[in-house]
Structures are given as structure tokens and as C-alpha cells.
Amino acid sequence: MSIFETSRSPWTGRVLSICRIVAGLVFVTEGTMKLFNYPPAPVPGFPAHFPSEMAVAGVIETFGGIAILIGLFTRPVAFVLAGEMAVAYFQRHFPKSIFPTVNGGIPAILYCFLYLYLVFAGAGPWSIDATIARAKYGDRAAIAGIGRRYTRRATDAAA
Numbered sequence: 001m002s003i004f005e006t007s008r009s010p011w012t013g014r015v016l017s018i019c020r021i022v023a024g025l026v027f028v029t030e031g032t033m034k035l036f037n038y039p040p041a042p043v044p045g046f047p048a049h050f051p052s053e054m055a056v057a058g059v060i061e062t063f064g065g066i067a068i069l070i071g072l073f074t075r076p077v078a079f080v081l082a083g084e085m086a087v088a089y090f091q092r093h094f095p096k097s098i099f100p101t102v103n104g105g106i107p108a109i110l111y112c113f114l115y116l117y118l119v120f121a122g123a124g125p126w127s128i129d130a131t132i133a134r135a136k137y138g139d140r141a142a143i144a145g146i147g148r149r150y151t152r153r154a155t156d157a158a159a
Helices: 011-036 053-070 074-093 106-121 129-141 154-158
Strands: none
Touching: 011 053, 011 106, 053 106, 074 106
């Protein structure tokens, strides 16, 4: 195998699932900090009170993080979370400086692009989405490493 070939390893999908699980778990703590001040925030002003933008962000991050964590509706949820992180970056960080290393926006940028990647890559094999795909499509569920690879047969090509 060359370093330029797509990996056929079963670990590709598994590591995608692990990255999704870790990102979801950390994102849940971001949301619960905003909503319940748990874990305790390093700065005063939490928990956020409704109907503030920070409280709405806390709800989106808590419930979106849980959905990402368990891999449920990963693609649409990741799309919403990527958008939230883009808004967070341009509203809170970008006005301070154009450089993310200076304005503290590195986490927002990384989350934005991680979730954007999940929009296209899917949840991976260790997810509720994968369980649903396997139940619905069986052997043809070769989405992001789910199940066995599907090869077209003459009978499928005619359909």
C-alpha cells in the first residue's frame, strides 16, 4: 500500500468514530458550562440566562454535542454546529484580531472544520446512524466504513 492510496483498513472508520465521540463529549461540556456552569467556567457570568445568545448557544452545544456523541443524525447536526462555530468565530473572535492565535479563535475554527468534515464523512461505524444504515441496507451499507464493501453485480447494474 502506498501513502497516496485510500486506506482499506477497518481502523479508518473506527478512528473517525473515536474523533466524533471525543468532539461530541467535549462539546457537551461547552454547552453545560454555558447552561449550568458545570464544569465551572473560568470567567464570571455563567450560567447564561435566557433569552440571551449565549444561552441559545449552550442549548445548541449541549443537545448537538449529545447527538454527535452518539452518532444520531450526524450530518445535519454537524452542519448546524459548523455554522454555529463559524458565527461564534466571526462575532466573538475575529473583531479582536485577524489572527486566530491572537484572538483566541482556534477552537472555534477547528470545531467548525471538524463538524464540516463530519457533514461529508458521516458518523463512522460506531454510531446510531451506522446501525440504522446496516438495518436498512445490509451488505450495501459501505458508508464511511460501515459493513462490508459493496461491489456492483450484474443484477444490481440492471436495476
